[in-house]
Amino acid sequence: MAQALIEHVKKHCPGAVLQTHSQFGDETIVVDAERWLEVARLLRDDPECDMALLVDLTAVDYPEREPRFEVVAHLVSLRLGHRLRMKARVGDAEGREVEIDSLTELWASANWAERECFDMFGVRFRGHPDLRRILMYPEFQGHPLRRDYPANRAQPLVEYRQVENIDKLPPFGPDEGMSFGRQTHDRRTSRDADGEN
Amino acid sequence: MEPLDLDLDASEIELENEPMLLNIGPAHPATHGTVRLVVELSGEVIQRCDVQIGYLHRGFEKMCERGNWTQVFPYVDRCNYVSPMLNNVGFALACEKMLGIVVPPRCQYYRMILGELARIADHLTAAGAMAMELGAFTPFLWMMKVREMIWDVFEEETGARLTHSFGRVGGMARPPTESFVEQVGQVVPHAIQVLGEAERLLVTNRIFLDRLQGVGVMSAEDAISLGWTGPTLRASGVPYDVRKAHPYLRYGEVDFDVPVGEHGDCYDRFMVRIEEIRQSARIIEQCLGLIPADGPVNVDDPRVVLPDKQDVYTTIEGTIQHFKIVMEGIKIPAGEAYSYTEGGNGELGFYLVSDGSGTPYRVRIRPPSFYVTSGLEKLVTGAMMADVVPCFGSLNMIGGECDH
């Protein structure tokens, strides 16, 4: 069902679709990042696609790949019932020049989704009316969902109390609780680079 | 005596009209959920509203990358914490989609019943909390009483009232108890009866109707553009329900209606939830008749399901199977998948990226209330200050899900 859709996209936006795959029942197209807005506009406006609902927009960080980030959008057509995943690859290995066009002029749901993407990954959306952090506070430095941001590096807004032994205050006795940290299965090393802004 | 304002020109008593910034939240009695609204007021009318979420951001997606696939279940529970079973089922279905396994029918019906019970609890909480914020405390207490009975069922089945972490990839943690069918069969009619009483208190009340009808109207096109799904979208007139449009589990076989509103105002959103409780009760009744009395609950796949404890202690295959699943995690084939179910607030999606190891590479939750809350700005702009409360209440923003 979505296969016909992909053929339609390839016909009307020649050269924009770099790759397609079909996995676990989902259809995906990988789109050239420069043609992101054009393909999205086709998918929304063309009556054979009619993707009126942008269900989700997010990113995935593949630090060993170049380009590093993949911006992923899931589109749904309520009338025709088909779904499509649209991806584009942006950014270099250091996490710079992570820019792509914003979809806010096509779908209002892109507004907050792109703000979250920017907040968590640092992807900048050109043409977004109000690109600022949404889940983290403005003073936060770095982008937490990037693979090189260590999971437990906190940036407290409030100074912690100056109390002795703050990690194990009474009534938690010295023999209570775990003496070791949380074991994690994360065998992929997180490079301890400083998070970029 | 002549009227006092006879000679006054309108411009003479002009008051200053600079917009006033008012901060609502993040700790506020009338917003259940921690969100900050910075509204710009001109008198009582809201000119602009900035909805700031993120006060309950708990790093769900980052935490998922540091464990197994099975260790995601407790985190997922706490996303939509009013209907945790729906999250469990949604994530389990996402993993099973990638593995290509289908759970046995007994498990499917079990998941449906527990899921619909969770949906009833979710809608009861939403409706009750909204009524409470408008001043109607009694229906809230009655709905809480019913919710306690539902939680009794969950406690009997899963061991926990609220955050059960009961779903597993390939089945459930335990099969249904012997008293399951009977207990649910007693709870649901009682729930509907109490719901009827609470509803009668509210929908015949002039004040309640005046505060909700015509307030916070969202048109269907705007709702779709905003990414709304679930009861809020259906209240705006769009009959999109994932259970009907893309049936999963056994939803294609049971008979239920999808309530759809006409005007898209707060009253419609409230009533859609109330009607959905009744439809969920219908689904549960049918499933209670259809659920097989015995049979396996977990799929019979040694790569995915933990073996019986007896086998672990006595056979070498059981020991190895247990070891591999616990120490390395379930190995989901490399690739990505987006799986979606009908959560309490709309299309709850999970976009999973796997690299073939037992640790998730990326777990993205598509939170329905994130997109629903983004529409709050549109609902509230141009409305009066007092309309913020019913508008926000009718959206049912769940902080854990919205901020993940």
Next chain:
Amino acid sequence: MGQVTESSTRIVEPQGQGFATTRLEPMLHWAQKYSLFMYPFVTACCGMEFMGLSSPRYDFSRFGSEAPRFSPRQSDLLWVVGTISQRQAPVLRRIYEQMAEPKWVLAFGTCASCGGFYDNYTTVAGIDKIIPCDVYIPGCPPRPEAVLDGLMLLQDKIQHGDRTPAVVKPRFDPAADPGLGLTQIRRPSRV
């Protein structure tokens, strides 16, 4: 955990009318403990159990803790219910600072007590990093009975003027009492 050892109140009963003598402080504490105005700082899933507590089945207004006051100036017990994120921390701190003495803080749930299993960049690992806390109620979310235990523990502390922090523990330890049968692994008998 909460035992009134010696009452400071004496009932004096001459023929006819009875009257009681006591000291000022215990009476003041008695009044304080049974009229705690709470500030429910509710953020997350524990809020659902909080709603359950206020509901008719577990009803904490029986304990005098009836009135929620949504202004910190008017409340004396701060219930921190749910996870506190780094973004929320200044808000919590400010609310605590606005409360007038005497004030108590109740950490409801594991996330408020110690951060829970959210060991990450965004969660404050326990509110005692920011504000002093009097009673910790662990649980994720804690059962309403555990919360009521915590409330009674706090009330007992108020009665005795005890400001040391305390944590709610189960009343009896299943591992300590083999009669409870919770630690027995029943093996099928082999013939």
